[in-house]
Amino acid sequence: MIYTCVCKHCHKVFKSKIRTLCCKDCREKDEDQLDDIVQYLKLYPNSNALQISEELGIHPYEIIKFMEEGWLGEANGTFSQLPDDREI
Numbered sequence: 001m002i003y004t005c006v007c008k009h010c011h012k013v014f015k016s017k018i019r020t021l022c023c024k025d026c027r028e029k030d031e032d033q034l035d036d037i038v039q040y041l042k043l044y045p046n047s048n049a050l051q052i053s054e055e056l057g058i059h060p061y062e063i064i065k066f067m068e069e070g071w072l073g074e075a076n077g078t079f080s081q082l083p084d085d086r087e088i
């Protein structure tokens with residue numbers, strides 16, 4: 001099974017054996033951002049996407065995507081209710 005995926009960073013369309021939102025070129029960037037978010041949530045477990053976004057300079061949309069991918073299970077903010085503005 002091969003999935004057609006769209007990278008959330010560069011919006012490139014690519015094929016992958018796993019369902020993912022990040023292409024190979026952006027994987028490193030993705031892991032850096034994810035590390036930062038996880039660290040931040042350890043310090044401030046009740047943060048929402050806007051606070052994380054302001055502190056780390058990561059677009060809230062990307063933080064929501066990490067959540068949807070299941071990386072931020074401990075987070076219980078209200079960010080999934082943010083409007084979906086993709087403009088950066």
Ligand SMILES: [Zn+2]
Nearest residue numbers: 007010023026
């Ligand atoms: Zn990419």
